[in-house]
Amino acid sequence: MIASTVRLMVGCFDMRALSPARRKGHDGAVPEGDSVWKAARRMAAALVGRTVTGSDFRVPQHATADLSGRQVLAFESIGKHMLTRFSGGLTLHTHFEMDGAWQLVGAGKRLPSAFDDEVRLVLSTDGPTAYALRMPVLELVETAREDEVVGHLGPDLLGPGWDEPEAVRRLSADPDRPLVEAILDQKNLAGIGNLWAVETCYLRGVSPWTPVRDVDLPALVRLARRMLKHSIEHPGQVTTGDTRRGQTHWVYGRAERPCRRCGTPVGFRDSNGLPYGRQTWWCPSCQPGPFPSLAERPTRAGLRRGVNEESFGSRSRRLRGSTGLSRG
Numbered sequence: 001m002i003a004s005t006v007r008l009m010v011g012c013f014d015m016r017a018l019s020p021a022r023r024k025g026h027d028g029a030v031p032e033g034d035s036v037w038k039a040a041r042r043m044a045a046a047l048v049g050r051t052v053t054g055s056d057f058r059v060p061q062h063a064t065a066d067l068s069g070r071q072v073l074a075f076e077s078i079g080k081h082m083l084t085r086f087s088g089g090l091t092l093h094t095h096f097e098m099d100g101a102w103q104l105v106g107a108g109k110r111l112p113s114a115f116d117d118e119v120r121l122v123l124s125t126d127g128p129t130a131y132a133l134r135m136p137v138l139e140l141v142e143t144a145r146e147d148e149v150v151g152h153l154g155p156d157l158l159g160p161g162w163d164e165p166e167a168v169r170r171l172s173a174d175p176d177r178p179l180v181e182a183i184l185d186q187k188n189l190a191g192i193g194n195l196w197a198v199e200t201c202y203l204r205g206v207s208p209w210t211p212v213r214d215v216d217l218p219a220l221v222r223l224a225r226r227m228l229k230h231s232i233e234h235p236g237q238v239t240t241g242d243t244r245r246g247q248t249h250w251v252y253g254r255a256e257r258p259c260r261r262c263g264t265p266v267g268f269r270d271s272n273g274l275p276y277g278r279q280t281w282w283c284p285s286c287q288p289g290p291f292p293s294l295a296e297r298p299t300r301a302g303l304r305r306g307v308n309e310e311s312f313g314s315r316s317r318r319l320r321g322s323t324g325l326s327r328g
């Protein structure tokens with residue numbers, strides 16, 4: 001749903017982005033570096049230069065904050081973080097995590113009240129009004145102290161100061177760490193979310209749980225950057241080159257569906273108990289290497305949640321690769 005989550009509408013509402021019922025499972029996407037990058041540009045196009053006429057913070061720590069009278073200066077994305085800078089040396093830091101979103105509506109309009117529960121901030125300006133929805137992190141910091149909220153991040157794959165050797169150095173620092181966990185860790189490099197993580201592992205032909213010491217990290221990082229850069233120039237988040245619904249990804253959201261290359265049912269690992277807390281998909285044939293054992297086999301409910309790109313057409317089929325024979 002990423003395309004709709006961060007789609008910033010002016011003057012009309014994108015109900016798919018707003019409705020909780022549609023949040024999960026639409027297009028199988030979540031906010032990642034490329035989508036936050038796009039959101040920052042769209043927000044900038046609509047709001048930079050505008051003057052804030054009112055701010056309604058619905059988070060306890062800033063309940064009394066008032067940005068009225070400040071000018072909107074800039075939007076910057078760093079990984080999945082966004083910095084909104086205002087005159088007077090103040091920055092709003094937001095982090096999208098799994099399903100945060102900014103929604104813009106035209107002057108004089110407002111979001112339907114049915115979505116009030118999801119609103120964390122209403123930022124009114126002399127132009128459009130911006131709503132921060134479901135944003136798990138929303139805080140004000142002095143612009144001079146932005147490092148305190150984003151300084152821990154590794155090189156930003158889409159940032160002007162991208163530093164590949166530094167990203168590889170950070171990834172290599174813990175050589176036994178499973179690859180998918182290492183590349184999701186934003187302290188190593190910023191911008192890879194779950195979609196890009198599992199698709200990158202697939203395209204490099206390695207199990208997501210391969211120790212990083214056994215991975216060609218420069219090649220992997222270069223591929224991830226190439227995909228993210230391609231994504232910011234094209235709609236949606238397509239890794240297969242095929243934009244038709246249900247064809248956009250290799251393994252992400254495709255539990256038990258046939259691998260597009262070899263036909264093996266795509267494996268799925270629920271997030272329960274994984275230190276990086278994300279669902280993982282992979283092709284056991286195209287991506288040799290270690291994988292979770294039978295004891296950690298996902299539940300039926302977990303499987304259902306794992307199928308969010310295509311209809312669930314093979315419930316009774318057992319996941320190949322969940323045989324308990326951990327390879328590698």
Ligand SMILES: [Zn+2]
Nearest residue numbers: 259262283286
């Ligand atoms: Zn395969």
